[in-house]
Amino acid sequence: MQTNILELEHLAKSFGKKRVLADINLTVIPGEIIGLIGPSGAGKSTVIKIALGMEVATNGTAKIFQKEMPNRQLLSDIGYMAQTDALYMSLTGYENLHFFGVMKGLKASKLASAIEYVAAVVNLTADLNRRVVEYSGGMMRRLSLAIALLGDPQLLILDEPTVGIDPALRQQIWAELGRIKMTGRSILITTHVMDEAELVDRVALLLDGTVMAFDTPQKLKQLYQVDSVEKVFLKAEGVETCES
Amino acid sequence: MRIIAIIERILKELFRDKRTLALMFIAPILVMLLMSVIFNTNSVTNVTVGTVGVSSKVTNEIKKIKHVHLKTYQTQEKAKHALTKQKIDAVIKQNGHNYHIMYANTDATKTAKVKLAFQNALTISNVKALKQALSKSTQANTQLKAQILALEQKVTQQKVKKQKAAQSPQSQKAAKISNTYVYGDHNTGYYDKILPILMSFFVFFFVFLISGMALLKERTSGTLNRLLATPVKRSVIIFGYMLSYGILAVIQTILIVLIVVWLLDIEVVGSMIAVVIMNLLLALVALAFGILLSTFANSEFQMMQFIPLVIVPQIFFSGLVPLDTMPTWIKALSYLIPLKYSGEAINGIILHGTSIFDLGFEITMLLLFLVILTSLNIWGLRRYRKV
Numbered sequence: 001m002q003t004n005i006l007e008l009e010h011l012a013k014s015f016g017k018k019r020v021l022a023d024i025n026l027t028v029i030p031g032e033i034i035g036l037i038g039p040s041g042a043g044k045s046t047v048i049k050i051a052l053g054m055e056v057a058t059n060g061t062a063k064i065f066q067k068e069m070p071n072r073q074l075l076s077d078i079g080y081m082a083q084t085d086a087l088y089m090s091l092t093g094y095e096n097l098h099f100f101g102v103m104k105g106l107k108a109s110k111l112a113s114a115i116e117y118v119a120a121v122v123n124l125t126a127d128l129n130r131r132v133v134e135y136s137g138g139m140m141r142r143l144s145l146a147i148a149l150l151g152d153p154q155l156l157i158l159d160e161p162t163v164g165i166d167p168a169l170r171q172q173i174w175a176e177l178g179r180i181k182m183t184g185r186s187i188l189i190t191t192h193v194m195d196e197a198e199l200v201d202r203v204a205l206l207l208d209g210t211v212m213a214f215d216t217p218q219k220l221k222q223l224y225q226v227d228s229v230e231k232v233f234l235k236a237e238g239v240e241t242c243e244s
Numbered sequence: 245m246r247i248i249a250i251i252e253r254i255l256k257e258l259f260r261d262k263r264t265l266a267l268m269f270i271a272p273i274l275v276m277l278l279m280s281v282i283f284n285t286n287s288v289t290n291v292t293v294g295t296v297g298v299s300s301k302v303t304n305e306i307k308k309i310k311h312v313h314l315k316t317y318q319t320q321e322k323a324k325h326a327l328t329k330q331k332i333d334a335v336i337k338q339n340g341h342n343y344h345i346m347y348a349n350t351d352a353t354k355t356a357k358v359k360l361a362f363q364n365a366l367t368i369s370n371v372k373a374l375k376q377a378l379s380k381s382t383q384a385n386t387q388l389k390a391q392i393l394a395l396e397q398k399v400t401q402q403k404v405k406k407q408k409a410a411q412s413p414q415s416q417k418a419a420k421i422s423n424t425y426v427y428g429d430h431n432t433g434y435y436d437k438i439l440p441i442l443m444s445f446f447v448f449f450f451v452f453l454i455s456g457m458a459l460l461k462e463r464t465s466g467t468l469n470r471l472l473a474t475p476v477k478r479s480v481i482i483f484g485y486m487l488s489y490g491i492l493a494v495i496q497t498i499l500i501v502l503i504v505v506w507l508l509d510i511e512v513v514g515s516m517i518a519v520v521i522m523n524l525l526l527a528l529v530a531l532a533f534g535i536l537l538s539t540f541a542n543s544e545f546q547m548m549q550f551i552p553l554v555i556v557p558q559i560f561f562s563g564l565v566p567l568d569t570m571p572t573w574i575k576a577l578s579y580l581i582p583l584k585y586s587g588e589a590i591n592g593i594i595l596h597g598t599s600i601f602d603l604g605f606e607i608t609m610l611l612l613f614l615v616i617l618t619s620l621n622i623w624g625l626r627r628y629r630k631v
């Protein structure tokens with residue numbers, strides 16, 4: 001049997017009376033990129049937060065590295081990038097990376113080279129010594145991603161990592177995600193950019209509190225008889241596509 | 245070490261935030277300076293003291309003190325009459341070795357001034373008397389030496405003993421001073437009593453304010469969530485905050501205490517270090533308290549709303565108002581007020597010279613507050629991460 005890096009079983013979540021997640025089942029195996037897509041407010045971020053133990057599920061279990069979450073120790077091997085850029089604005093890019101590197105438990109000897117590497121991936125090397133307040137929105141997003149990449153975590157959980165990032169850099173980032181996957185590490189990514197969804201190994205379509213479809217982009221396209229993931233998304237949502 | 249990285253980060257952020265730094269250090273100084281101006285102007289009030297049968301040794305000394313005028317009355321009745329007519333502020337009457345002072349006490353500053361002036365005068369005249377006695381005894385000693393030369397050893401020794409015994413008794417006994425007040429009692433608006441309490445209150449207030457803001461910002465900016473997505477322990481985050489803001493609180497507290505004591509010229513009967521230690525303990529409690537309350541606020545403004553709710557009422561329990569006559573439930577409530585313990589302790593040290601080793605109860609209570617509040621803070625972070 002394949003070992004699962006991430007395993008969500010019958011997850012349900014309600015905020016007060018509002019039911020956001022009804023029954024979520026999802027697995028991530030080593031060396032694969034999972035794309036989590038769904039309309040705004042579908043509960044993608046909520047799924048991620050439950051998986052990390054930042055929210056409590058009303059029902060069901062979340063396991064990472066086959067251990068039940070929440071589990072503090074496991075967090076050292078998970079790289080998490082939230083939907084909002086949570087950065088220390090008065091510190092420089094380098095100081096942010098350094099601080100979170102220490103928090104993740106990176107050894108001092110490895111830290112400097114790790115920072116150098118992730119900064120290069122997101123193209124921030126030249127701006128590392130500037131304070132984050134002076135950064136543009138895209139630069140903050142990139143710094144946020146760089147922090148998640150620190151320390152080569154076995155599992156990357158990225159909540160809309162490429163928002164506000166220009167096409168060239170986006171390509172560069174996807175190339176890096178591809179490399180990460182090749183080393184056998186896993187990535188769970190949410191996105192609203194449908195051509196990014198074409199690049200993942202399996203797509204989970206989140207709708208009405210359940211995973212409506214969970215398969216490779218090719219299989220989904222066959223299933224819905226369309227030629228792009230974007231159309232799968234629209235069809236699943238029941239939106240009429242303007243096709244002649 | 246994660247905790248060191250957290251402390252380093254917080255301090256770095258703080259020193260780049262000039263506004264907050266200013267609030268922490270300049271604001272208390274300004275407030276204290278203002279206070280010193282207001283309170284010090286009172287200390288140059290002129291007072292007039294009436295005396296009845298007080299020996300000239302003492303009255304001469306009183307006359308020498310600045311801003312104190314003296315009027316001598318033949319009888320107690322005449323003096324009392326002048327007192328009620330507000331011609332004089334106090335009447336001092338000597339009965340053999342004891343003194344009785346009656347204060348008008350309509351203005352507490354004047355009462356304090358008279359009290360101090362009289363004590364000074366008395367001390368000085370006592371010192372002079374002692375000096376005289378000393379020179380007398382030196383004379384006696386020289387005489388004795390001559391006798392020693394003349395007489396045989398045994399006999400002399402006996403005589404010396406006798407002489408010494410005969411010399412001592414007179415002026416050594418301290419004069420008894422009794423006080424009565426036409427209005428109120430010795431507690432009435434006595435500035436020396438208010439100041440230590442106000443000082444503690446400011447320590448509490450300013451530390452509360454800055455620490456509350458600190459974790460609030462971390463929470464609202466989302467960095468707390470990001471921090472909790474790393475394997476760092478909740479307790480390490482709280483201790484990191486306590487330590488880094490603790491360092492600042494130490495500086496701030498010492499600053500406030502020094503300014504109050506030196507600028508306002510408070511006489512600290514006990515140990516100055518004890519005063520600083522008690523205030524520091526209070527500052528740490530304020531720190532933990534501020535962090536705790538910040539979890540119930542969603543913005544800086546909401547944090548401000550706690551001030552009239554939880555900070556201002558503290559001052560009523562701090563010892564400014566005697567609680568003995570209050571209803572029982574108020575008294576019960578006062579046990580939950582940290583400022584009550586520090587207020588009592590610091591008053592004790594400053595006014596009565598209480599040793600810090602006799603303040604075990606107050607220190608224990610403050611430490612208890614500190615431990616409970618810190619534990620609550622660590623537990624409170626469970627809201628954001630369950631482990």
Ligand SMILES: Nc1ncnc2c1ncn2[C@@H]1O[C@H](COP(=O)(O)OP(=O)(O)OP(=O)(O)O)[C@@H](O)[C@H]1O
Pocket residue numbers: 015020038039040041042043044045046047083
């Ligand atoms: N703390 C909360 N309290 C109440 N409701 C919440 C809370 N967090 C999320 N929700 C609700 O849960 C639903 C799902 O939110 P979530 O952030 O998971 O959506 P999402 O799929 O990530 O959307 P987007 O694509 O816009 O990021 C939303 O309707 C939101 O209003």
Ligand SMILES: [Mg+2]
Pocket residue numbers: 044045046083159
């Ligand atoms: Mg989201």
